[in-house]
Amino acid sequence: MNPGDKVNMLTFTGKTEKRGKRTYGEFLCDCGNKKVIRMDIAARGTTKSCGCLYNRRKNTVGLDSATYEILYNVWKNMIHRCEDETSDRYYTYGERGISVCEEWHDFRTFAKWATENGWKRGLSIERKNLNKDYCPENCTFITMAEQAKNKTNNIRISINGDDQCLSEWCRRLNFPFKIAWSRYHRLGYVDPNIIFYPGDLRSVRGRLASLM
Secondary structure (H helix, E strand, O other): OOOOOEEOOEEEEEEEEEEOOEEEEEEEEOOOOEEEEEHHHHHHOOOOOOOHHHHHHHHHHOOOHHHHHHHHHHHHHHHHHHHOOOOOOHHHOHHHOOOEOHHHHOHHHHHHHHHHOOOOOOOEEEEOOOOOOEOHHHEEEEOHHHHHHHHOOOOEEEEOOEEEEHHHHHHHHOOOHHHHHHHHHHOOOOOHHHHOOOOOHHHHHHHHHHHO
């Protein structure tokens, strides 16, 4: 980079220094502050400002930096598993048609809803109906203890009029609990023919409609 080159809100002053094998440069932010950044990172455009842009965004949702970062990751991961085909969880969300509502594509809108509806550090976002999208009317926040309950005896399955918890059916059918729980809780299937299907569901995706 040459002196005067600008990336996002940062202008390279031309001053550099070596730190080990890395070269760092001095950049002047549009806000007037200076920041020293690794030259390779600056060239990629990863850093947007001296930090003022982050602080302005943080202030618009009224969260301290650490809490902002946690909630931002909740939002980012939600978008990622629904829309990024490279996500290892995409097939359980985006591929099933689960999406994030349009208004929540703006983080500040999502953060405002979350903070007004009980979110705090340590809580996880949960869809009330596992076959529907991430949106205000279908989402709530639960504790890790509540998540644990969802994984075990609170999941009830009825087969031929016999109502038992998921773990009991797995014991009776000699079926792996982790697979059954994943199909129910993560994939949203409630039909026992699908939950206890003896094989990989990905191999019969085209036939799932007939099993439901």
